[in-house]
Amino acid sequence: MELIRGLHNLRKKHQGCVVTIGNFDGVHLGHQAVLQQVKAKAEELNLPSVVVIFEPQPREFFAGSQAPARITRFRDKVERLKAQGVDRVLCLSFNRRLASLSAQAFIEQVLLAGLGVRYLVVGDDFRFGCDRSGNFALLKQAGAAQGFEVANTHTFEVAAERVSSTRIRQVLADANFVLAQNLLGLPYQISGRVIHGQKLGRQLGVPTANLSLQNKQPALQGVYAVLMATQDQVLRQGVANIGNRPTVSGVRPALEVNLFDFNGDLYGQRVQVIFCSKLRDEVRFANVEALREQIQRDQLAARAYFANHADQGIPLAQNKLNLTDNL
Structure with a gap:
């Protein structure tokens, strides 16, 4: 093309x-x-x-x-x-x-x-x-x-x-990812290149892979159980926060993903983040310690979700990651 x-x-x-x-x-x-x-x-x-x-x-x-x-x-x-x-x-x-x-x-x-x-x-x-x-x-x-x-x-x-973009935005706002997949023809996902962030997640003991949303308002906002496809096309489980990060005074929409049991270097890689289930809305916490405790609860909730849905399997996008073009 x-x-x-x-x-x-x-x-x-x-x-x-x-x-x-x-x-x-x-x-x-x-x-x-x-x-x-x-x-x-x-x-x-x-x-x-x-x-x-x-x-x-x-x-x-x-x-x-x-x-x-x-x-x-x-x-x-x-x-x-x-x-x-x-x-x-x-x-x-x-x-x-x-x-x-x-x-x-x-x-x-x-x-x-x-x-x-x-x-x-x-x-x-x-x-x-x-x-x-x-x-x-x-x-x-x-x-x-x-x-x-x-x-x-x-x-x-x-x-x-009728299938329309307006309908899909509402379905995503309702976190109905099964219906979203039925309307889109594939699981709802966002792809992008992993960039350097503030390293706050690492300080909290939960290092994150950060994706820039290029100042575009995303269709989702909150905390989600996700799968991430990395360059090797392996699916890894994790938790993602998508929004403005009010506790740390974020001003631009961002996508941050904490992968479970993963210590590799993803900087510069293009990845796909597949959204599976909403855990909660994005909220402002009184302090960083309260945020850390909530992140731990989010991790437990996401692990429980994947344990309960282990037999379902979520396919990758029909279009594999293209790491060489200049779009």
């Missing part, structure tokens, strides 16, 4: 394709149904399939910290799109220039001049352009005039309810 960052990196060879546009946050089963629709038409027309996404997502640009939480980090999203067999991903920087682009200019600059779209798949509620002035009807009109076809996406339901 080819990842193209920005319109300026499109070349003549990228002209002529079957396109869909959206945030694709989570690349859930609903998204996967759209991608299958796009791929089927691309195969029929003997054209490449292209997914257009935005970074940051439009609501993050306009709403900032009030935007919906991220289900999937950028790299995870691209990896999952790749796993679905998409030929190309065009990532557009959502900035003031793009936000001010009229709907007609978006059609002309992105869809026609940039991609030479032959077939476009979007929802009939799709809105685009400055002030969200563009809609499905305008795309159909443009397609009739410019020689490309516009098709509506197929709705995908689980338990008689």
